[in-house]
């Protein structure tokens with residue numbers, strides 16, 4: 001990846017009347033990256049994407065693509081293409097004509113057009129369906145037409161607005177994999193919008209989590225998942241134990257925290273901390289080992305009792321009461337181990353405890 005950003009969004013604000021949909025948002029996307037904007041409904045994802053695409057003028061800020069400010073360029077001259085959430089296929093055009101549309105508008109010669117359309121249709125796996133109408137296609141096929149229609153114009157940056165959200169879970173998972181393979185194969189810069197954390201974590205090189213028009217945190221999926229800066233982020237990107245704690249001591253990149261009757265020395269986060277401060281511990285459910293009471297423990301030992309459990313297929317999720325609070329604990333591969341009940345002891349790895357100082 002080049003160090004120069006391929007897409008730069010700097011200090012972009014977009015208002016609609018009294019609503020600030022996007023509030024001073026800045027981020028860089030390197031060339032060839034799969035970047036994702038993740039956030040709850042109404043947080044400003046679509047507005048950000050449409051501003052990059054040139055469908056909205058920002059009230060403040062700049063959009064740069066390949067080192068060039070594009071604020072004053074119309075949408076079709078920015079080198080971007082957009083895949084819309086509802087696909088927005090032309091109902092009165094066949095698959096072939098839908099895909100050809102952008103090339104026709106750009107006055108690409110007929111022979112070139114036919115070649116590129118045929119290549120792109122084959123590329124997204126729609127060969128044989130060229131003469132169908134959109135209403136004769138499944139949701140997944142319509143989605144491919146929408147992607148083909150955007151790809152055929154060979155954009156520098158492809159913008160995708162929740163392209164999988166209308167599909168059933170199984171197909172969504174399949175197309176998710178295809179989307180990633182496609183992006184790698186093309187080496188194209190993708191900016192992908194979703195409110196689905198699993199989709200974001202599994203697809204992206206980089207994620208910006210948005211909330212109320214702002215980017216709360218941006219970084220690698222791993223970083224966002226294990227080292228969220230706020231409780232909102234911790235909760236938004238997956239199941240989590242958020243535990244009230246107090247800073248007892250600070251030394252050498254480590255912090256001693258007390259929670260209930262327990263004490264632990266854990267990694268110091270990249271945040272201001274002082275002794276006596278109230279903080280929260282963020283612990284993902286898969287960070288524990290769980291064993292019947294009395295079994296040897298490692299790391300932070302938490303004796304407790306199982307209150308509830310849920311079989312999730314690939315994991316067994318337990319709710320374990322330790323002192324006066326319940327912890328969510330996931331045990332992988334439940335088919336391969338005995339189902340537990342009653343008193344247990346949890347072993348928690350200190351390197352999986354993240355301190356949130358808000």
Ligand SMILES: Nc1ncnc2c1ncn2[C@@H]1O[C@H](COP(=O)(O)OP(=O)(O)OP(=O)(O)O)[C@@H](O)[C@H]1O
Nearest residue numbers: 016019020021040041042043044045046047048195
């Ligand atoms: N054209 C518009 N006119 C007025 N308000 C708008 C317009 N478009 C968006 N908004 C408002 O701006 C805010 C952000 O909307 P946006 O569509 O960007 O959210 P989103 O993150 O894409 O949400 P969703 O996940 O539901 O698609 C919302 O409060 C929305 O009501």
Ligand SMILES: [Mg+2]
Nearest residue numbers: 045046047161
């Ligand atoms: Mg949206």
